[in-house]
Amino acid sequence: MAYFSELGLAEPILRALGTKGYSDATPIQRQAIPALMEGRDLLGIAQTGTGKTAAFSLPSLHRLAADPKPRSNAGCRMLVLSPTRELAAQIAENMRGYAKYLALNIQCVFGGVPVGKQARALERGTDVLVATPGRLLDLIDQRALTLRHVEVFVLDEADQMMDLGFIHALKRVAAMLPKERQSLFFSATMPQAIADLGRQFINNPVKVEVAPQSTTAERVEQFVTFVNQAEKQALLTLSLRAGLADESIDRALVFSRTKHGADRVVRHLATAGIPAAAIHGNKSQAQRTAALGGFRQGTVRVLVATDIAARGIDVSGVSHVFNFELPNVPEQYVHRIGRTARNGADGIAVSYVAPDEKNYLRDIEKLTRVKCTPLPLPEDFQRQAARLPAPARKPGGEQQARPQGGRREGPRNDAPRRDRPRGERPEGERARSDRREGVAADGQSQQRKFRPRGPKTVGAHKSSVRRAS
């Protein structure tokens, strides 16, 4: 057992934690915070939802506050890089909470919004800057920002930041950082090849690995349903309809492999009277912010996303993650299902696996060393699917979520099933006769409504039983 009060953090930080009711440090926090307060570089690997943001924020804020320096124009003392805008915003908001009683300025910059306001906010300098790479470099090129004074450099989701799409920008950034600095890398996954690549950006780091790399969150129950691609939409619609109605599903996050696919799923759900929002990189920033905001607020209980939402996003009440398609990079699966079972809650992940995705499943199970539990199709799936309304045809191009008017509530429309070829199904899968409660087989889904909250921790649950693998 470890408390924040034992870790030597400054009183204003403890006070901020206290007002939120946080007292217990998680294992990653307990191990990372002392090393970071000493100024060491660090490679931190811990499961999703175990408080990595606080692990790097608290000691860094402590050090900045303990050694006050005047702000230099266009400068920052701490730089945090994130792979998505939404995650950057979330990190900055969390840090502002921790720094509530400190005289530290925290700014956040990312693309998709006007640059002028961001540039002005940096004119007199800031203590902490949270950023996505593109806008960061843009501001540097405009001379609105300099990295000359960075003391602490944080790469969140470090393996993704060093992946192909980001490595070029990262190298540019790293070249501008002072050699003398503290570097912190955090992620739940860290493939060896990427870790090797990372050595050029970090200096003799302390490695804090709370669970084996790519270990999934402990309280996610993982299921797999084998289903033909053409039948996935009907299965999702029926599962969501049942689970939302009986409240076994609080909020559901549905992952699609493509942006187009995410839009298509949302349209299908709308046709069936299930309100859902899509979030992906082809949406405007305003649409993205509204979609995630509505999901956080609970005004939309189903969010359909690409891997833009796979990492870091912390929304309470996500009871279910559906993988409408499996990711082809197995590490992404670990991050996706980590959107549930956060902050002491438990969660359910269901992956829809078409015949041509079985290799992905194999790679995922090999990486996580967890075997997903088969969840058969409901006994009367074909009959129920046949009664779903036919999907609206899209005229083409991006379509605003046209109000569908949830008129078609019941399965009263015997729509033709022309794009729903009847797939062969193993006889064994017909066995189940119980009514499906959302997707959770047997009474688990009921229990989750009354999930108890453990001792309060920051963005995390306490480590518990190590999974048997």
Add this chain to the structure above:
DNA sequence: AAAAAAT
């Protein structure tokens, strides 16, 4: 091969 990230 897809997605993310600058305009």
